[in-house]
Amino acid sequence: MKNGRTDTLLIIVSGLLWLAMVGLAAAGHWFAGLFALLALLLVYGVLGSSHKGQFDLKLVAFPSLVWIVMWAAAFWVGNHYAELYAGREPDFTVFGFHPSFAAIVVLFWIVPTLLMGFGFEAVKDRWLSQERWDEFLRRAHDTDDGNDGEDRS
């Protein structure tokens, strides 16, 4: 995916999502605000994958998008059971937790943390290969010496 003016467009979208997220929460729709947050994370994930004018959507898809989907599921399931058992004891528990909080423990905390932690290690070379880092250092130091190391035209 080409960067060009897309980064500016994405930043504008991020601004609108900030507005939507805080606006929804301020208007009393905090639960909808959580989903606006997830969309915002996706936008930052895309922007952060940019390398020399190109977005790496594979890097966004794994692990970030998988994590975001898990959080969406955690919010939905957590809220469903919180509303279902509001004001009364739940009919069942999961690992001893209230079912709504179990969704948070599993889908918001433990599994996504493992996914992101080990997932980041798994995509390390795609994220920043040794060659790319060495090239950056070489060009940055060349630029220090008055030669930017690359034809800018």
Next chain:
Amino acid sequence: MNAEMGEWVKYLILASSLAVLVISFGIGVWAQKKVTSPEAFFGGAKIFGPLTVGLATMAAVGSAFAVVGVPGLVYSTGNTILLFMFAAPGFVFGYLVIGKKVRAMAEIGTVASLGDLADLRFNGHRGIKLILSLMLFIGCAMYLSAQVEACAKLFENLFEWNKLVISVVIFAILIAYTVLSGEIGGILTQAFQGFVIVLAGLIFTVAFFTVTGGFEPVLAAISDSRGGAADLDPAAMTAWGSLPGVYAFAWVMLPTLGIMCQPQVLTRIMMLRNPRELPKLSLYAVSTNVITGMMVMAIGYCAIFLAANGLVEIDHPDKAVFKVADYLGLVAQLFVYPAVLAAALSTSSLFLSLAGNIVSRDLPGSFGITIDPVRQVTVSRIAMSVMGIAAIGFASASGDMVAILGTYGFGTLAAATFPIFIIGLLWKGATSRGVMTGMLAALLATVSGVTVELLNRFGHTDFAWPGGVPWYVFVMATAILVSIAASLLTTRDLLDRRVEMAMDL
């Protein structure tokens, strides 16, 4: 005073807590020999591996807010605050999105402070540096105050010592080792303190299962008549806890977006030896963060279980951790009290260093004043001492709960750093004039927010923020929206070629 506790037990606990202080002091003195230049003192040494940086980052992020404030809130309001603690994937996301760009910036110039980083990105714009310095200073004061409060509560529970005297003694030792070795000693002592927190976390988690028998008995205790008799709300155990839902929103949003721009995270990325070790760093940081999360959940749940069963009485939420430790017995006490101290010290040393950097380097730089590097170290040491004293005063005046002060600080710091380091490093179109305008709006919004909160506290107004959203969320949103809008309306800066390379990495 805790009358049931034997005198010798108290002095044993005191000794174990003092051991953390003494070892930290020893590490600080030893680390002095690694301070080979003023830049290294201020945090410009890229010499640490992922385990050291990961532990130090977790300890500095965790703070007394996590170890004292969070269990207190779990006890009083349930699971809502655990959303803040459980947002660990946001940690990794932050490294993934901006980690390599921040680390690359540290290669293209002398970067020892956040002000230096802002200078590089925004061509030495003095206004941005000035407002960043002021905002960071306010955030430092709030964060440090939370640590002072936690230390005071720790020893108050043991000896009923004077709060002010406790704070002064602990901060005097902390300042002594921080001024000796600066950020080099800071990161090493924080790594040690992180290890103490992890150890306490493991012990407490095991103790929780031994005492309660698991999570189900806690849920049963709060749900039946015992919970009602102890004035506990069963809704506390649901996904969103017993606070209004908007807190759940704020406490998911704040760490997820805020963690990537916290000074504790940004400054540590710059000290990592090799950016390709960032994934390992994030693994160490989140795995230790998960152990801290388990610990605070275990303490909070244990407090609920014990209070519901009439086994302990908790008169203030911030005392929950100590009451639970005292009930569990000597082994728990010998680890929990030092862990609280370690958590408070790790964050305090970082924010003292940050305050020192601001006063000796960033603030003079924003006025075009250059101080000789060796004199900067002296000025920084004086600034750290003054900041420590100011934090003690702020804590005495505010009287707020540790967790609340911590979230105030977290929000203020995020509002100061997000436009510069996240928007600024992700978008070449973020202009210096645009970000400067956003920062100005953030500063005004922060001052307004704190003023309204103080007026509310002292009963001069009863202003309620729309939807009950915490004020710092509006501050963050204002800073970001104004920065983007103003950048779109102003002409792009001509970026240094090397900065472009770092942003393109």
